[in-house]
Amino acid sequence: MAEEQKNGCSPSDCAGCAHADSCGSKPQDFKKPANQYSSIKNVIAVVSGKGGVGKSMVTASLARMMKEQGFSVGILDADITGPSIPKMYGIHEKAGGNEEVIFPCIAKDGTEIMSVNLLLPNESDPVIWRGPVISGVVTQFWTDVAWGELDYLFVDMPPGTGDVPLTVFQSLPVNGVVIVTSPQDLVQMIVKKAYNMAEQMNIPVLGIVENYSYLVCPDCGKKIAVFGESHIDEVAAELGIPVLGKMPIDAGLAEAVENENFSEVSNEYLAAAVNKI
Numbered sequence: 113m114a115e116e117q118k119n120g121c122s123p124s125d126c127a128g129c130a131h132a133d134s135c136g137s138k139p140q141d142f143k144k145p146a147n148q149y150s151s152i153k154n155v156i157a158v159v160s161g162k163g164g165v166g167k168s169m170v171t172a173s174l175a176r177m178m179k180e181q182g183f184s185v186g187i188l189d190a191d192i193t194g195p196s197i198p199k200m201y202g203i204h205e206k207a208g209g210n211e212e213v214i215f216p217c218i219a220k221d222g223t224e225i226m227s228v229n230l231l232l233p234n235e236s237d238p239v240i241w242r243g244p245v246i247s248g249v250v251t252q253f254w255t256d257v258a259w260g261e262l263d264y265l266f267v268d269m270p271p272g273t274g275d276v277p278l279t280v281f282q283s284l285p286v287n288g289v290v291i292v293t294s295p296q297d298l299v300q301m302i303v304k305k306a307y308n309m310a311e312q313m314n315i316p317v318l319g320i321v322e323n324y325s326y327l328v329c330p331d332c333g334k335k336i337a338v339f340g341e342s343h344i345d346e347v348a349a350e351l352g353i354p355v356l357g358k359m360p361i362d363a364g365l366a367e368a369v370e371n372e373n374f375s376e377v378s379n380e381y382l383a384a385a386v387n388k389i
Contacts, residue, residue, distance in 0.1 A: 142282040144251055149213055149258035152186075152265045155284050156318075156389060159310070160292045161302030163271040166323035167292045168196045169365065171268040173379035174290070177386045179221050180378060183263040186216060188253050189227035190280055191270040192246045193239045198229045202372035206230055213258040221375040226257050243275035250276055251283050264389070273309045281313040288318040290356065290385060295325060295342040307351050318388050319356035320348050327361045335360070356385035 146152060158171040171187060179185045189197040198204070201219040207230040208215045214231075216224040228249060229235045239246070259265065267284065270276050280286065289310045293303045303320065310317050322344045326335040338361065348355045359365075359381045368377045 143285060144255050144283045147213055147255060147258065149260065151261045152259055153262065154264045154287045154389075155267060156264060157267045157269055157277075157280060157284075157286050157289045157315075158292060159269045159277060159289055159306050160271045161273070161304075161306040163194070165271075165292050165294045166359070167191075167271065168200065168268050169369070170290065170292045170321050170323065170359070170382070171266050172197060172200050172374050173365075173377065173382050174385060174389065175223055175264070175266045176221070176374065176377050177379060177382060178264050178389070179223055181386070184222075184261060186224035186226070186259050186262045186265045188250075188257075188265055188267045189225065189229075190250045190253070190267050190276055192228050192241070192249055192276065194270065195227045195229045197225055197268055198227045198235070199372055200369050200374040201225060202375070203230070204235065214252075214256050215258055219375045220373075223375065224259060224262065226253050226259075247275045247279040250279055254284050273305055277309065278313075281310070281315055286315050288316045288389070290318050290389075291320045292323060293320060293344065294323050295337065295339045295344070300343060300347050303347055304351070307353070317351075317353050319354040319385065320344060321357045321359065321382065321385055322355065323359045324361055325358040354384075354388065356388055357382040 158167055158174065160167040168191065175185045175187050187197050189195050198217070201223065203217045203219060203225060205217060207217055207226065216226040217230055219225055228239060267280055269280060291303055291306050307317055322342060324339055325342055327338050328335055342358070344355055365377065365379065368374050
């Protein structure tokens with residue numbers, strides 16, 4: 113009896129059983145293999161519990177800084193219904209491919225990018241798909257895109273803890289998660305949701321980045337807490353993870369996004385995040 117599993121099977125019963133990999137005797141592995149044209153050393157997911165906190169900005173910033181340090185970098189835009197990465201880099205052409213694979217588009221700084229906007233006939237067309245279809249597309253961005261040799265692949269996740277984040281955590285070999293938040297009190301609860309999801313999926317949380325932390329007065333240099341005083345340090349201490357950066361409202365970064373030249377940006381506010389990664 114001591115050897116019996118929770119499902120009533122003993123180790124001797126499982127040996128040679130055709131269903132041993134799918135029953136409750138051991139955890140089921142849903143990881144999808146990359147294709148023969150991809151060799152990716154590290155996969156970093158950038159997540160947020162809610163939308164509008166600048167998750168794509170943080171994703172692109174981390175990718176840029178790693179690129180500046182000489183690493184080969186790619187961005188998988190998993191925010192299928194709200195893709196923004198291609199426009200930030202000024203990419204409007206369509207991704208190519210053949211019968212075997214899809215080729216990512218290359219930004220001016222050499223960053224490889226794959227997004228649903230690179231496949232749509234018109235980039236302003238809405239993506240009106242149900243969850244399983246969206247999740248399937250995200251999986252294909254891993255299995256069917258010829259990423260080549262990358263040191264880091266950053267995954268720009270959609271907000272929340274729904275189908276796509278679950279698919280990414282289960283299907284991709286994610287090495288770590290960066291959580292993006294903003295100072296509002298409500299967001300503290302949302303951060304914990306994102307953290308708890310990663311914990312339940314056994315994926316390390318590298319730390320938290322707070323966006324919109326403050327605004328620097330152009331006249332006196334005073335830091336103004338536009339969205340209220342930050343409590344991110346207390347939240348991070350409670351969860352036992354570091355704060356990787358506090359990004360202010362920076363007109364220069366916003367201008368780079370609007371002008372579609374993020375490939376020239378260097379976001380000094382995330383130096384600690386880059387060191388952690």
